[in-house]
Amino acid sequence: MLEKKQHSYEKAVLVGVVTQNQDADKLQEYMDELEFLAHTAGATIDRRFTQNLTQPDPKTFVGSGKAQEIKEYVKENEIGTIIFDDELSPSQLKNLEKEIEVKILDRTNLILDIFAQRAQTSYARTQVELAQYQYLLPRLSKMWSHLDKQKGGIGMRGPGETEIETDRRIIRDRISLLKDKLKIIDKQMATQRNNRGKVVRAALVGYTNVGKSTLMNAISKSDVFAENKLFATLDTTVRKVVIGNLPFLLTDTVGFIRKLPTQLVESFKSTLDEVREADLLIHVVDISHESFEDHIESVNQILMEINAHQKPMIMIFNKIDDFSYEKKDEDDLTPSSSKNVSLEEWKRTWMAKSKHPAVFISALTKENFPEMKRLVYDEVMKIHISRFPYNDFLFEYFDNDEDEASEKED
Incomplete structure (x- = not known):
């Protein structure tokens, strides 16, 4: 069931609906993300179908007329897969398969398929x-x-x-x-976590594809798999990191996503336990993504669901090298290219004034890494001091010009 598939990009179409709870702009964001998911799974998108409804049709998700339009299109263009942006009920899935007679997937099924492809460990x-x-x-x-060989034996x-x-x-x-x-x-x-002793534990959290693994590699000088696709890494990775003379454990966790299937939240309990039991959360945000504010909200919502939202947190706004969007008026900080934004300007935005300490970096080019390392050091040190109050030989590390210079060289 979980064998890796050799994908030769199959043609697919996407289907979504505008409802009273989801306007056209929000649907566009979700459909863009769904297309990225489909590409990650091994599909190429031929067309998108959308419809305005008060709520999804209980029988076929879309109206009967739209279902007929989709049926005719996939037949004429030899489309093999239809992907719906929301989770379909069992009856909707059954009715659609009967009506259109091609492979029907919903967002949950698509994410599960990607996870199946990406899972590496037992x-x-x-x-x-x-x-x-x-x-x-x-x-x-x-x-x-049949899902498996039927159990044999008389009386079974x-x-x-x-x-x-x-x-x-x-x-x-x-x-x-x-x-x-x-x-x-x-x-x-759980035994492994307990055996880690009293070393401070920090966990990287964030939306999928924001650069957590790239940041993990840069900080810990390790080789965690990183790729510009959703859910590039599923397995929790723990590395010992030393900044200055201060050691701590850094964990890279699976990325979150909007409309995360409840089945995955339950199945990945231990991965989420790494977040729940961490002393410090390092929330990585892709500042170049137009929906980064929604991503922050989605991550915070999941952290709240697993009761980890009150932990100490650092906000790391990543990919400042890739930031760009059109200027709206003279008073807004909306430059046409990243070259027009200095670190000082970033520090004057609302992101820098959140309730959590924040820093702006590029994990790829290592821009502003000294400041990021200093922030991580300071926050880990606060926790370290609370456990080892007499271990004050580390206090002056980042006040040393020579060490700071070496950080910049790195």
């Missing part, structure tokens, strides 16, 4: 497989044949049990097995 694969089965269970239809099948009921039982058994397996691994990982 633990990550187990987490993704559990999420996939939890998603599939209520969506079994007569099109489904109940009287009158149908094939689909057998498949449901196989899935439920598999889910139970995977949950038990994850419980064992969770205990092992």
Whole structure:
């Protein structure tokens, strides 16, 4: 089920709706993100279909006329996949497959497919497989044949049990097995976290594709996989980092995303535990993305859901080298290119005045890294002092001009 697929980019179309809770501008943002997700999964987008509705149609998500329009288009243009921006109910999925007769995916299914491709370790694969089965269970239809080899032996099948009921039982058994397996691994990982002693733990959090892994590599001089695609890394990576004479542990976690499937939140419990048990959160933001404010809100919402929102936090606004958008009027800080924005100008924006300490950097070019390292050092030191109040030999590190110069050379 979780075998890596060799993608030869398949043609797909996207479908979304404007509703009373989602205006046209918001839908455009979601559709852009959905297209990026589709590209990451191995699809090329041929066209987008949108419709204005008070709320999604309970039978086919879009209206019957729009469904017919999509059906005719995919047939004429040999489209093999239709991707919907929201999660489809089991009945909507069944009706659409029957009506249009091509592969139907929703946003949740697409994200699960990407996770399945990206999972590298046994633990990550187990987490993704559990999420996939939890998603599939209520969506079994007569099109489904067998998920696995049917359990053999006389007496294993109940009287009158149908094939689909057998498949449901196989899935439920598999889910139970995977949950038990994850419980064992969770205990092992909890033991590992406890064995890390009293060293300060910092966790990189943020929206997917904001540069967390690139920043991890730059700070820790490690080789965590980084790529300009969504969910480039799924497995939690922990590295020991030393800034000045101050050691601490830095964790790179899976990126968050809007409309994150609930199945993944549950399956990736241990990954989120790394965030929950961290002493300091380093929230990385892609300042070059036009929806970065929504990304901040989405991350904060998930942090609140896992009860990690009150932890000490640093805001790192990344990709200042890639920042650009059109100037709106003379009084706004809206330059036409990144060359017109100095660090001093960034520091006068609202981002620098948030309740959390903030810094503006480029993880790719290492611009403003000395200031970023100093901020991380100061925040880790506050936590360190609370645990080791007599360990004051580190206090003057960043007041030393020679050390600061060496930081700039690095």
